[in-house]
Amino acid sequence: MESVSARAGRRGGRRPRERYPRAPWPTAPHRQQLLRVRGRSVAWVPPLLLLVAIALTDVNTGEDFRIVSWIVLVPGIAATICGVWGTAGYAVLSVVTYALVDSLWPDAYRAGLPDFILVALGGILATLACAVRIRGQERMLRMRYIADTIRRTVLRPLPAVWGGLEHAEVYLPADVEARVGGDFYDIQPGPHGTRVLVGDVQGKGLGAVEMAAALLGTFREAGYHERDLGTVAERLETRVRRHRGHLSDLGRGGEDSDRFATAVLLDFPADAPDAVDVVNFGHEPPLVAGPAGVRALPPGDRLPLGLGDLVRDASPPVVRRCVLAPGETLLVTTDGVTEARDGGGTYYPLTDAVSHALAADPCTARPPRLVALVRDGVLRHSAGRLDDDTTVFAVRRIIGTGLPA
Known part of the structure; x- marks a missing residue:
């Protein structure tokens, strides 16, 4: 059954409470990126911009304003909008960037091993949190798929x-x-x-x-x-x-x-x-x-x-x-x-x-x-x-x- 809402959607102008997209649930989580431009995901952009901003700020400020450890925020943000592999990639990139930026400072001003461990541990936890989020999305979409199947059974097309x-x-x-x-x-x-x-x-x-x-x-x-x-x-x-x-x-x-x-x-x-x-x-x-x-x-x-x-x-x-x-x-x-x-x-x-x-x-x-x-x-x-x-x-x-x- 094609409702009036669906036909109206094709004529242009989204209607309130219109039918939801009907992507099959097994592949939907990979398409459900929060940020898209012309159909392509740009969810990777905000974590990258934050990573670059933290690194440049730390390099171009004095030793009294070291913020390289803030880089732990990057995989945390990626976990909310990217996939598991993207989050894992940012976790590794954050650790590498931390090591490179911190090595540019003399020994007396380096953040050192404790902050390095914090960034590494933060990346691991962010990746695990992202995996939990994706699993929750899959469960939700599976339930939605079942609900749509029930609806098509009760209210047949x-x-x-x-x-x-x-x-x-x-x-x-x-x-x-x-x-x-x-x-x-x-x-x-x-x-x-x-x-x-x-x-x-x-x-x-x-x-x-x-x-x-x-x-x-x-x-x-x-x-x-x-x-x-x-x-x-x-x-x-x-x-x-x-x-x-x-x-x-x-x-x-x-x-x-x-x-x-x-x-x-x-x-x-x-x-x-x-x-x-x-x-x-x-x-x-x-x-x-x-x-x-x-x-x-x-x-x-x-x-x-x-x-x-x-x-x-x-x-x-x-x-x-x-x-x-x-x-x-x-x-x-x-x-x-x-x-x-x-x-x-x-x-x-x-x-x-x-x-x-x-x-x-x-x-x-x-x-x-x-x-x-x-x-x-x-x-x-x-x-x-x-x-x-x-x-x-x-x-x-x-x-x-x-x-x-």
């Missing part, structure tokens, strides 16, 4: 046009280092139409990711095989209960066994090119954006997934059919958007922002532009401080394109 639908999405985790959370979305083409699921698992952490993965797995199977959208909805409710029961049997009670999820289940039926069927599980109603403006779909009457057992005589899920005009886009967001606040505590005005943008340019209804608009608006409104995972998902049927049988 989607073609830009799939199942007769044009779509765009962006996912911003509240915890930047976590890179994956409880928001989920997917598109599943099938013989009965193309189904879409967007939702948000209550809570954070790996427990939320586990439930999101369980729901997406069920959706991908039921969304393909089941003819009736209501049956797909029932399968999702059952999956949450089974998942929580499994966690309870494992002894993982508490928050994990009480989780629920809000979600919007959409169906673009093959036999109704101007309609979309909707089942809403306690989620914010999707917005419809198009040349005629913005309107919200009717709110759902279903409880969030996992809370259906609170109703004694639960009725089957109600599937609502809504008419879509040509060129209209469905916009589904999680509460990271609707609950984003500025410094004064004001919520982000999603509907107003989209309405004003459409009035200025009707082409904003295209999914990539609509998602970029909401993403940038939320980040500006909240000054980049997201209190919850944020997903913006836009989808519309491609005019004149039939859905796959």
